[in-house]
Every structure is written in structure tokens, then in C-alpha cells.
Amino acid sequence: MGGETLLKETGPREVFCGLTSIVWLHRRMPDAFFLVVGSRTCAHLIQSAAGVMIFAEPRFGTAILEERDLAGLADAHEELDRVVKNLLERRPEIRTLFLVGSCPSEVIKLDLARVAQRLNTVLKGKVTVLNYSGSGIETTFTQGEDGALKALIPLMPSSDQKQLLLVGTLANPVEDRLINLFKRLGIENVSSFPPRQSTNLPSIGSGTKVLLTQPYLGDTARELIAKGAEILKAPFPLGVEGSTLWMKAAADAFNIKSLLFESTVQPLILRAKKALESQKEKLQGKRIFLLPESQLEIPLARFLSRECGMELIEVGTPYLNKGLMGSELDLLPKNVRIVEGQHVENQLDRVRGEQPDLVVCGMGLANPLEAEGISTKWSIELVFSPIHGIDQATDLAELFARPLNRHQLLNHKQLTPA
Amino acid sequence: MELTLWTYEGPPHVGAMRIATSMEGVHYILHAPQGDTYADLLFTMIERRGKRPPVTYTTFQARDLGGDTAELVKHHIREAVERFKPKALLVGESCTAELIQDQPGSLASRMGLPMPTFSLELPAYSKKENWGASETFYQIVRGLLKNQKPEDSDFSSTKWKDEERNPKVNLLGPTLLGFRCRDDVLEIQKLLSEHGIDVNITAPLGASPSDVLELTKADLNICLYPEIAETTCTWLEKNFGIPFTQSIPIGVEGTKEFLKEVHEFLGMNEPNPKELEQKSRLTWYSQSVDSNYLTGKRVFIFGDGTHAIAAARVATEELGFEVVGLGTFSREMARQVRAAAKGLGLEAIITNDYLEVEKSIKETSPELVLGTQMERHSSKRLGIPCAVISTPIHVQDVPARYSPQMGWEGANVIFDDWVHPLMMGLEEHLIGMFRHDFEFIDGHQSHLGHLGGHQDKEELDELELNSGNENLAENIPIWTDEGKAELNKIPFFVRGKVRNNTEKYAKQAGCRKIDSETLYDAKSHFKA
Numbered sequence: 001m002g003g004e005t006l007l008k009e010t011g012p013r014e015v016f017c018g019l020t021s022i023v024w025l026h027r028r029m030p031d032a033f034f035l036v037v038g039s040r041t042c043a044h045l046i047q048s049a050a051g052v053m054i055f056a057e058p059r060f061g062t063a064i065l066e067e068r069d070l071a072g073l074a075d076a077h078e079e080l081d082r083v084v085k086n087l088l089e090r091r092p093e094i095r096t097l098f099l100v101g102s103c104p105s106e107v108i109k110l111d112l113a114r115v116a117q118r119l120n121t122v123l124k125g126k127v128t129v130l131n132y133s134g135s136g137i138e139t140t141f142t143q144g145e146d147g148a149l150k151a152l153i154p155l156m157p158s159s160d161q162k163q164l165l166l167v168g169t170l171a172n173p174v175e176d177r178l179i180n181l182f183k184r185l186g187i188e189n190v191s192s193f194p195p196r197q198s199t200n201l202p203s204i205g206s207g208t209k210v211l212l213t214q215p216y217l218g219d220t221a222r223e224l225i226a227k228g229a230e231i232l233k234a235p236f237p238l239g240v241e242g243s244t245l246w247m248k249a250a251a252d253a254f255n256i257k258s259l260l261f262e263s264t265v266q267p268l269i270l271r272a273k274k275a276l277e278s279q280k281e282k283l284q285g286k287r288i289f290l291l292p293e294s295q296l297e298i299p300l301a302r303f304l305s306r307e308c309g310m311e312l313i314e315v316g317t318p319y320l321n322k323g324l325m326g327s328e329l330d331l332l333p334k335n336v337r338i339v340e341g342q343h344v345e346n347q348l349d350r351v352r353g354e355q356p357d358l359v360v361c362g363m364g365l366a367n368p369l370e371a372e373g374i375s376t377k378w379s380i381e382l383v384f385s386p387i388h389g390i391d392q393a394t395d396l397a398e399l400f401a402r403p404l405n406r407h408q409l410l411n412h413k414q415l416t417p418a
Numbered sequence: 419m420e421l422t423l424w425t426y427e428g429p430p431h432v433g434a435m436r437i438a439t440s441m442e443g444v445h446y447i448l449h450a451p452q453g454d455t456y457a458d459l460l461f462t463m464i465e466r467r468g469k470r471p472p473v474t475y476t477t478f479q480a481r482d483l484g485g486d487t488a489e490l491v492k493h494h495i496r497e498a499v500e501r502f503k504p505k506a507l508l509v510g511e512s513c514t515a516e517l518i519q520d521q522p523g524s525l526a527s528r529m530g531l532p533m534p535t536f537s538l539e540l541p542a543y544s545k546k547e548n549w550g551a552s553e554t555f556y557q558i559v560r561g562l563l564k565n566q567k568p569e570d571s572d573f574s575s576t577k578w579k580d581e582e583r584n585p586k587v588n589l590l591g592p593t594l595l596g597f598r599c600r601d602d603v604l605e606i607q608k609l610l611s612e613h614g615i616d617v618n619i620t621a622p623l624g625a626s627p628s629d630v631l632e633l634t635k636a637d638l639n640i641c642l643y644p645e646i647a648e649t650t651c652t653w654l655e656k657n658f659g660i661p662f663t664q665s666i667p668i669g670v671e672g673t674k675e676f677l678k679e680v681h682e683f684l685g686m687n688e689p690n691p692k693e694l695e696q697k698s699r700l701t702w703y704s705q706s707v708d709s710n711y712l713t714g715k716r717v718f719i720f721g722d723g724t725h726a727i728a729a730a731r732v733a734t735e736e737l738g739f740e741v742v743g744l745g746t747f748s749r750e751m752a753r754q755v756r757a758a759a760k761g762l763g764l765e766a767i768i769t770n771d772y773l774e775v776e777k778s779i780k781e782t783s784p785e786l787v788l789g790t791q792m793e794r795h796s797s798k799r800l801g802i803p804c805a806v807i808s809t810p811i812h813v814q815d816v817p818a819r820y821s822p823q824m825g826w827e828g829a830n831v832i833f834d835d836w837v838h839p840l841m842m843g844l845e846e847h848l849i850g851m852f853r854h855d856f857e858f859i860d861g862h863q864s865h866l867g868h869l870g871g872h873q874d875k876e877e878l879d880e881l882e883l884n885s886g887n888e889n890l891a892e893n894i895p896i897w898t899d900e901g902k903a904e905l906n907k908i909p910f911f912v913r914g915k916v917r918n919n920t921e922k923y924a925k926q927a928g929c930r931k932i933d934s935e936t937l938y939d940a941k942s943h944f945k946a
Contacts, residue, residue, distance in 0.1 A: 016456055017452060020456075044428040048460060060423075069419050107483070137480040362455075
């Protein structure tokens with residue numbers, strides 16, 4: 001492990017809760033519906049995070065608790081049954097229904113596991129009902145996906161066949177590309193989790209080697225290990241280096257000859273490094289401050305520092321899983337300030353004090369910082385964009401170079417805030 | 419329990435945030451978990467604010483719940499007060515904190531804070547955003563002014579005459595995330611100053627707690643947005659005798675009525691209505707021959723109560739449209755919207771379910787929809803021109819240009835904003851007409867994209883015309899090829915209506931097949 005400085009901070013935060021991950025999960029599995037059991041705030045959060053862009057009836061919704069649901073839990077259960085029944089009649093194409101716990105449902109201790117169990121008996125397999133918590137008192141942003149995947153694991157069929165399992169939502173084209181590359185290496189049996197159809201779950205067992213595509217899947221990883229799978233140790237597939245090491249971990253686990261690995265991967269590396277040069281020119285020596293939100297911060301910092309030459313001022317993360325992040329921490333430069341948790345006011349004081357060239361932050365903070373003359377990159381964009389793999393390294397760098405370019409083009413230093 | 423896929427209004431504490439963020443020197447301590455911080459982006463992204471909302475979230479976590487969350491609240495209050503040094507403090511809770519009953523408001527009141535502190539109780543499980551905004555504004559005004567309450571009021575709206583000064587009024591109700599409030603305030607200030615009336619205080623937008631203390635110096639309150647300000651106006655009238663206006667200065671007629679009301683209250687001579695009519699270009703533009711085609715355009719209206727009612731009036735009285743649907747998501751305004759709808763021979767749609775609104779749009783097949791951002795989406799799906807007239811808003815409803823809805827300029831803006839999409843619709847039809855000319859470049863895409871005018875045979879199938887044999891059994895008339903071809907010649911923006919009418923007629927008349935003659939029969943039947 002490098003000589004990084006690990007700090008913990010508590011205080012007021014500025015982060016999304018786990019419900020937000022529904023925004024990409026429902027796109028990934030079009031036959032699944034995400035029903036939040038919560039309040040108007042939950043409904044408003046998801047639609048606001050999704051940008052109010054509802055051009056079709058969404059595959060997510062909120063069963064909004066009302067006063068009489070709070071008065072008697074028995075009634076709340078009955079009410080939830082009624083809502084689910086109506087929903088499934090309206091949306092007969094739904095195969096998997098996720099009941100998603102929220103802050104209010106957790107506080108009143110509404111037992112969604114029991115509700116799911118009861119509904120499964122009633123529905124007799126026509127629709128599978130699962131539950132997990134996306135509540136903000138337990139989860140931050142991407143951790144919602146961790147919960148959803150963990151809930152699916154018990155449904156995965158058992159098989160001890162040797163296979164490679166990619167775990168974590170990827171953009172479809174990127175997923176296709178990565179699977180194709182593994183096939184070129186001779187790893188034929190590659191599946192993804194979550195699958196593109198919720199009913200088409202991959203198998204799991206002692207022959208399963210898991211590559212995590214996303215860094216925020218600690219609970220899922222633990223469950224997969226309990227099912228006999230092995231989590232391959234590697235940095236995450238961001239940037240040329242991370243993606244190469246990530247693929248190498250699979251190649252080694254499947255005893256792929258290093259000659260084949262090198263001859264397959266080297267041309268990609270050469271091409272990507274060449275393409276990366278132009279972005280690197282813009283990023284080299286620039287100072288970056290990452291605020292905590294997605295847990296992608298540490299892998300991104302590693303890429304930006306090692307491959308783009310950026311100087312890391314502070315790397316925030318909402319939660320640090322040292323086990324999963326070990327290979328990443330090893331690669332970070334010495335004495336990098338890593339801060340777990342947040343005190344948003346103190347952190348912004350540090351941002352202002354350091355005057356970085358670029359800040360990675362949430363949408364609530366971006367314009368206020370821009371108005372102070374500090375360029376920003378929205379962290380949520382990194383969750384939606386295809387950024388994984390060697391071939392995407394330049395695109396990933398470009399996401400960070402763009403605000404700097406714009407800043408330079410407009411040459412503004414301090415705008416008067418509206 | 420209510421299944422909600424999308425909601426017109428946020429929770430009540432978001433309404434409180436709108437007040438706090440609109441004002442100067444006010445800070446809001448919100449006892450809430452971390453996820454509730456999403457609400458900041460409404461202000462920084464939609465309104466493009468360059469400042470963070472003045473809100474401190476206590477961000478309690480599951481592990482705090484076993485311990486002392488009350489101490490956590492006090493800690494955050496102390497920190498925020500020290501850092502932001504607000505002139506007034508709001509203390510409240512979001513939905514989750516309401517359940518753990520820490521009562522942050524009373525905790526704060528026992529801390530001996532140096533500034534006025536207001537405890538907000540906004541029931542998250544029964545109330546919504548606009549109610550929360552209204553209640554918060556009321557609590558602030560009441561809290562700051564209750565000690566000024568006169569023993570017996572000698573208030574008179576005409577006292578300005580004796581005091582030999584201009585009459586002055588308060589503009590109450592404009593907030594951030596409201597509909598065009600920023601520009602409405604400027605327009606109404608301008609309008610009033612043309613008549614020698616000064617603005618005393620505008621609140622909540624831009625007002626500080628010390629401004630609120632000055633509210634009672636006005637001769638009249640202008641209740642610009644009743645959803646936000648009516649409760650406050652009523653309280654000010656009851657306790658200080660200051661009356662408030664009922665009319666909403668939207669449209670030429672609305673603005674005239676508003677000026678008349680203001681002049682009456684202030685004991686001023688009424689301005690000449692004939693002169694006022696020429697103040698907005700809407701009057702002439704609507705009379706000009708070019709606008710003939712606007713006559714009887716079928717329009718569907720849905721929004722907050724104030725904007726929906728005003729839009730219905732402008733549509734019928736000033737543009738000569740026919741209102742075919744009118745509704746609101748605002749239960750607080752249901753009574754007024756029902757009355758307005760009844761006046762137009764309609765039954766109001768009062769709902770928070772956008773799918774119900776969409777269904778109603780489909781059924782009434784309007785040529786123009788005036789709605790919220792959600793109706794804009796629904797209309798886009800249905801291929802119907804639409805203009806946004808109400809919250810909830812999106813980033814494009816906070817335009818860079820001056821773009822009020824109220825006053826004379828507001829009427830100009832309304833003419834442009836409503837007529838422009840209709841003209842675009844007409845353009846679609848022309849594109850459809852010209853597309854068979856050899857000069858026409860195929861692949862032309864208008865702003866309506868693939869939903870636009872050039873619907874050819876393929877797209878007609880999407881209309882799901884009943885032409886299959888299976889319909890014979892159910893006694894549903896079927897379209898002959900010739901009938902379909904005739905229907906296809908009708909401009910797309912009235913095609914749906916013609917189709918519905920023809921099918922209705924055919925069923926009534928017992929026709930089994932619809933050909934071109936049936937179309938003409940139906941046409942004369944419904945015109946008769």
C-alpha cells in the first residue's frame with residue numbers, strides 16, 4: 001500500500017442516497033420495475049436526479065406513504081399489496097419487481113422482505129418480488145446498485161462450471177466490447193451481472209471467477225464469495241493501466257498464456273496511449289479535487305494521476321472499502337490525502353483554499369463553484385457514461401479535459417453569481 | 419398509499435427551501451438524511467443559481483438513530499449559526515425526521531440563539547410543496563410582525579393622500595422555482611410606477627428579515643401568487659387591516675382588471691380602459707387578419723391554479739380559442755379551477771397523476787396544449803404543439819431573456835409563446851404537402867421530429883385504424899382503403915379529431931364501413 005493519508009470526516013453531507021441508482025438500473029433491466037416504498041421526497045428525488053426527462057411511462061415509481069399508513073403497519077402491508085396488484089395489472093410485461101426500502105420505510109420498520117415473501121406466494125412465480133434498501137440513512141448513491149444486486153444473488157442458479165463473471169452495470173456497447181476481448185483471449189464463458197433481462201440470471205458456484213467492473217459492490221462481492229465464487233484482485237477497469245491489469249487478472253485466473261495476452265492487448269494499449277496523448281497535454285500538471293459521491297473517486301484519481309499527469313489535492317470517498325480498493329490504493333502516489341465521509345462546509349473551505357483547476361462534485365455544488373471561477377465535473381456523468389476499458393480511456397480523459405477547455409475558451413475567472 | 423410515477427409537486431420542506439433560498443439572510447436547518455440534499459440541484463441546476471441554497475442538512479444516519487439525534491441537531495445548529503450568521507433561522511424536518519420526533523424547532527428555541535428562530539411544522543405525509551412554501555412564508559411574516567400588531571388599527575389605504583406621498587404596495591408571493599417570477603416582479607414594478615404607485619417591499623424573492631418588518635408600511639398588498647402568498651395576505655389584513663388584491667395581472671384583460679382593482683383600493687382615479695388596451699401588442703396581433711386561423715383552436719390547459727385559470731381566460735377572451743380541457747394539480751385551488759371550468763362548460767381535471775392528464779389530452783384531441791413540463795413531454799409523445807405555462811419547470815423555463823407572464827409585456831410573451839407552436843404545427847402540414855414535390859429534400863426533420871407532419875401510409879398504421887376483420891364481429895366500423903386515403907389528406911393536427919368524430923358518427927349511424935362519403939357525412943353532421 002502506498003503512503004496515502006487516510007482521514008475520516010463527519011458532518012453535513014452533499015450526496016445522493018442509494019435510490020438514485022434506480023436511474024441506471026431500470027435502463028439496464030427493462031423487464032424489471034423498481035417500486036420505492038417511501039415518501040413524496042423519494043419520488044421527487046428520483047425524478048429530479050433523472051432530470052425530469054420522462055418520455056415514456058417509467059419503470060420506476062414510488063408507493064407514497066400517507067398518514068394512515070403510518071398509523072397502522074398492518075394497513076400499510078395491505079395497502080402495499082393493493083398498489084403492487086394495480087401496478088402489475090397495468091404493467092403485465094414486468095418479470096421482476098424490486099421493492100426498494102427508503103429512509104421512512106426503514107425508520108417505521110416496514111418489513112419489505114416479509115412483504116416480498118408474501119407477494120411471491122400470491123404471484124406464484126409469474127413475477128418475482130425482491131427487496132433491498134436504497135435509504136439515505138444506510139446507503140450513498142451507487143450503493144443502491146450494491147443492494148439490488150445482492151438481492152438478486154439468491155435467485156442465481158448454482159453451477160460449478162468454470163466461468164468469468166463481470167459484476168456491475170456497464171453500458172451495453174462497453175460490455176459487448178469487453179466480452180469480445182475476453183473471447184479473443186480464449187475465455188469463452190463470460191457472463192454479466194446484472195443481466196440485460198432480469199430473468200436471465202447467470203449461474204454462480206465454485207468455478208466462478210468474478211471481475212468487479214465497479215468499485216461500489218462490497219456487499220455483492222461478499223455474497224458471491226459465500227456462493228463459492230472467487231473475486232479476482234485487480235484495480236478497476238478505468239484507464240489503460242487499470243483496464244489492462246483488470247483483464248490480466250482474468251487471464252491469469254484462466255491460465256491464458258502471457259504471449260497471447262500480450263499480443264491481444266498490446267495493440268490496444270499502444271493505440272489508446274497514443275490517443276490519450278492529446279488529452280494528457282491538457283490535463284498534465286493540473287490540480288484536481290474530488291468530492292465524495294460515487295466511490296469511483298479513488299480509481300479515477302489513480303487514472304488521472306498516473307496516466308494523465310494530474311496532481312491530486314484531495315480524494316474524497318463516501319465510504320472506503322479497503323479490501324476491494326487495495327489494488328487501487330497501491331497505485332496511488334504517496335501521501336495523497338484521502339478523506340472518507342464528508343463535512344461539506346469544511347471541504348468547500350479546503351477547495352477554496354487550494355483553488356484547484358478542477359473539482360469533481362455533485363450537481364448541487366457545480367454551479368456555485370463555477371460561479372466562484374472553479375471548473376467542475378459532475379460526478380453523476382461518470383456513472384452514466386461509457387468509460388470502462390482500454391478503448392474508452394481517451395473518452396474518460398476527455399470528460400475531465402472538456403471543462404478545462406471551456407474554462408480556457410471563455411477565459412472567465414469570476415462571474416457574478418445569479 | 420398512493421402509487422406515484424412522477425409528481426407535480428415536491429414535499430413541503432422543498433417549499434420551505436424555496437422561501438429560504440428566495441430570501442436574503444435566512445438560513446434553514448433541515449433535520450434530514452443525506453439523500454435529501456438532492457433538493458439543492460433544483461436551485462443550482464434548474465434556476466442556474468450561482469449560490470448554494472442556505473440549507474444545512476443534519477444528515478443523520480441509521481447508526482445515529484440509536485443515539486442522541488437531538489444532540490446532533492443542536493450541533494448542526496450551532497455550527498451553521500456560527501458560519502452563516504443568519505438574520506433569521508428556520509428549523510424544520512423532512513419526512514424521515516418527522517418520524518423520529520426530535521422536534522428540532524423546540525430544541526432550537528431553547529438554545530438562546532441571537533436571531534429570530536422559526537420552527538416549521540410541515541406535515542410531509544399529507545401536504546405538498548406549494549403548501550410548504552405558503553406556510554413557511556406565513557410563519558416568517560407572522561413571527562417577525564406579531565409584536566407590532568396595533569391595539570386598534572386606523573389603517574386606511576388612502577392615507578398616502580394625507581401624507582402627501584405616492585401610494586406604495588407590497589408584491590407578495592414571488593419565489594425561486596416559481597413560473598417566471600423574476601421577470602413578473604420587474605414587469606409589475608414597471609406597470610405600477612407608470613401609474614405613480616411605488617413598490618414598498620417585494621417578498622419573499624429578494625427580501626431580508628428586516629424588509630419583512632417594513633411590510634406594514636404599505637397601503638395595499640398585491641397577492642401576485644395566491645398559492646404562496648394568500649395565507650400571509652389574509653393574516654396581514656386581519657391583523658393590520660391591509661387589504662390585498664384578488665385579480666391576477668395575466669393577459670390584457672387580467673392586467674386591466676388588476677389596475678382597476680389597485681386604483682379602487684388606493685382611492686385613485688381609474689385609468690382609461692381604452693388607452694390601456696393599446697398597451698400590449700396582443701390586442702392588435704390577435705385582431706390582425708393573420709390571426710384568423712387562431713379562431714376556435716382547441717386548447718387543453720393544465721397547471722397550477724393561478725396560471726391555469728388565467729390561461730383559460732386569455733385563451734377564450736383574447737385569442738378566440740376554444741378551451742376543451744382545464745385542470746390543476748393543486749388541490750388547494752381545486753374550488754376556483756372547478757368554477758372556471760364550469761363557466762366554460764367543462765368538468766375540471768383535479769389530479770396529481772400525469773397519466774390521467776395525458777389520457778384526458780388524448781380524449782379531447784386538442785390542437786394546442788398549455789401545461790407544465792410534464793404536459794410538454796406528453797404532448798411531444800402525442801405530436802401536439804405545446805407551450806409551458808406553469809410549474810413544475812425545467813431549465814428552459816428560466817430563459818436568459820426578459821420573459822414575464824404578467825402585465826403588458828407578459829401578454830406579448832404569451833401571444834408569441836402560444837402562437838409560435840401552432841405556427842410550427844401549420845408548418846408541419848405544409849411540409850407534408852410539399853414532400854411529394856421533386857424539390858423536397860427527404861429526411862427533413864422539423865422540431866417535432868418524427869412525430870411531425872409527414873405522416874405517410876406507414877405512419878398511418880400507427881393510428882391503429884380499424885381495418886381488420888376481427889372488428890366486424892364487435893360491430894365497430896372499419897375503414898376502407900378509400901376512407902383511409904381521404905383521412906390521410908386531412909392535416910395531421912386535426913386528423914385525430916376528424917377520425918374520432920367520424921368513428922363516433924359511423925357507430926351512431928350504424929355504418930359498418932367508413933369510406934370518403936362517411937367522412938363527409940360526419941363532417942356535415944358535426945357542423946350542423
